[in-house]
Amino acid sequence: MRAALLDPPSHRGASSVPAPIGIGFPYMPAMPAEVYGQDLIDFVEITPEALCRERHEDGRVRFDLVPGQLARARETCAGLPMVVHGVQLSIGSAHGWNSAYLDMLEQLQHVWPFVWHSEHLSFQTIPGPHGEVLETGVPLPMPYTEEAASLIVKRCAAIARRFGVPFLLENPAHYLEAQGKMADTRERDESPLFDEVDFMNRITMGGACRQLLDLHNLHCNAVNHGFDAFKAIDRLALERVTEIHLAGGSWRDGFLMDAHDSVVPQPVWDLLAYVLPRAPNVAGVVFEVLDRYAPKVGVDAMLRELEHARAIWNACRHRRPTPVRAFA
Amino acid sequence: MALIDYQTALGRLIRSRPAEIDDAAQRQWQDLALSNRERESLESTLAGRGLHFTREVQRSWCKGRARNTAYLTLSVMPESQRQALLDAWVDGGGGIASFAAGEAERLLDFIALRLPPVSHAISLCRMEQAVHRANAALASGHATEAGVGGGVLCRAASASMVEFFAEPNLVLQAVQSNTPLPPLSDAVVPVFFSPKLPGMFRRAEPREAALWHRLALPADSAAVRAECADANLAATVETLLEQGILDTLA
Secondary structure: OHHHHHOOHHHHHHHOOOOOOEEEEEOOOOOOHHHHHOOOOOEEEEOHHHHEEEEEEOOEEEEEEOHHHHHHHHHHOOOOOEEEEOOOOOOOOOOOOOHHHHHHHHHHHHHOOOOOEEEEOEEEEEEOOOOOEEEEEEEEEOOOOHHHHHHHHHHHHHHHHHHOOOEEEEOOOOOOHHHHOOOOOOOOOOOOOOOHHHHHHHHHOOOOOEEEEEHHHHHHHHHHHOOOHHHHHHHOOHHHEEEEEEOOOEEEOOEEEOOOOOOOOHHHHHHHHHHHHHOOOOOEEEEOOOHHHHHHHOHHHHHHHHHHHHHHHHHHHOOOOOOOOOOO | OOHHHHHHHHHHHHHOOHHHHOOHHHHHOOOOOOOHHHHHHHHHHHHOHHHHHHHHHHHHHHHHHHHHHOHHHHHOOOHHHHHHHHHHHHHOOOOOOOOHHHHHHHHHHHHHOOOOOOOHHHHHHHHHHHHHHHHHHHHHOHHHOOOOOOOEEEEOOOOEEEEEOOOHHHHHHHHHHOOOOOOOOOOOEEEEEOOOOHHHEEEOOHHHHHHHHHOOOOEEHHHHHHHHOOOOHHHHHHHHHHOOOEEEEO
16 A cells, blocks of 8 residues: 555556456457447457557657557447557567657557557567667567566566556467476576566566466466466466466467467366466456457357356455455 | 577577578578577477467458458459469568558568560559558648648649549449459549548549649649639639649648
8 A cells, every 4th residue: 555655646557456347358450340239248358559540750660550540449348447458568668668669559548448558578589790689470478587577577567657557467478498498497597597486476476567367378488388377376476466368279380389279278277277366457358359369269259268267267256365455 | 598599599590581480590590699509499390380380360360461461452363363472472471461551552562573565454543552542641741731832733642533444333242242244444533532532532634634643743733824824723723722633742
């Protein structure tokens, strides 16, 4: 509570715990609009880059919200609370993040306020030989170091001040062995490396951001890197978890991929039932599907997944601990 | 390890082409401030299956971006040709940009150069390029800028003329319904695309198409009028200027 009193007004909203909303679903332009009018969805998750065009001006990149696409999204999702799930911030890039994304997000917030916004705990740009920004083509995991954690904590604080609503970071799926080791043990070698859980806790306990716990990402990492996802959850700062993602994936070349191309596998449902009673501040659970795989999964199957998520949400609501309004 | 050096090293590994990856440690990291231990750690990553799989995921994403950008063009090709084109594009460093529209022009030129000059695929390819061009102009606001004025006529940068080798609606319907494409016809159907046109396209009249071809290079407006000696030409030019299909240079 003390932290909330000392914060400036704009920061106070960012530190607050959002009230529970329920079950969410991503906005996909190709989905039948009726889906968003059904009682199965309590809120919608928008990826704002999908409503944008990139523009180069005076040597700088800018993202412009496309009025027609924005209007269509708002009309489709009319009446539903909205949260943002961005993909282009590259919050972990040491050379600098994507300020064009934040400028665009500010425009979006002005015309369509969101309850909270989230991004991925990763980096996807590096400096080029002539000072230019090079994209890696795929998000890459952060090294579990104090330097990386400090950078992220500072940037989260800046974001919290700027937007005044809660900001969440999502634990990513990755396939690099070095990052995946030791996720369910407390053993460490002499190096300063954290593991995945310690790294996320170090950042969320920094105070300026909360966690989007992607259970399918955690499941993929557990399977691919050989650790116990339940033990990892036991070590997470669960009071900092505000949103949960569910998704399905597929196997390729001996790796379980976070492909968002199928229904939720049973181990991920088990993780949801395990974590919800233990995480006091979860405000929403979202079932994610990539728009290009939506026809393959099918509308009926997606609606069944939303029903399943709601059943677990309702069953766990009464067993959840008292919400934590401030953190130590 | 400085974070920026670690990320640069890992990012270069992911971005490198297959032929470059084996000498990554020797060549790609020589300018980075890495300790021996850090270098060993990265070399260990280099040897792991996870790095190669991450590169495969990245390659798949790059192909996906290209596939979305040239969706119609690629959809009328046999799978082997489609894959070969996508592989060649990604091998050359394409598809990495998150906003695929930024490299749409180059990708569609890359594909067009590899297509038969008389084919439905080339028509669809140029049509997708024309739509990207018009959309980019709309997004940048250039589509609403008036011409600078002056006596030199040219094609507008945001406009295109696409030649179809069958009735365009039949071609598009066949693509949409995944049915056989209509036979190629000798009668070319030219279609203009411009951000200033309602719906962004319309058929080009023969006189307009001839003028478009004439202006492959900018030309003096008076000379164009004199060449054609056509009383209606001035009106045609005015119409095409108003519709953002032609422009004038100072």
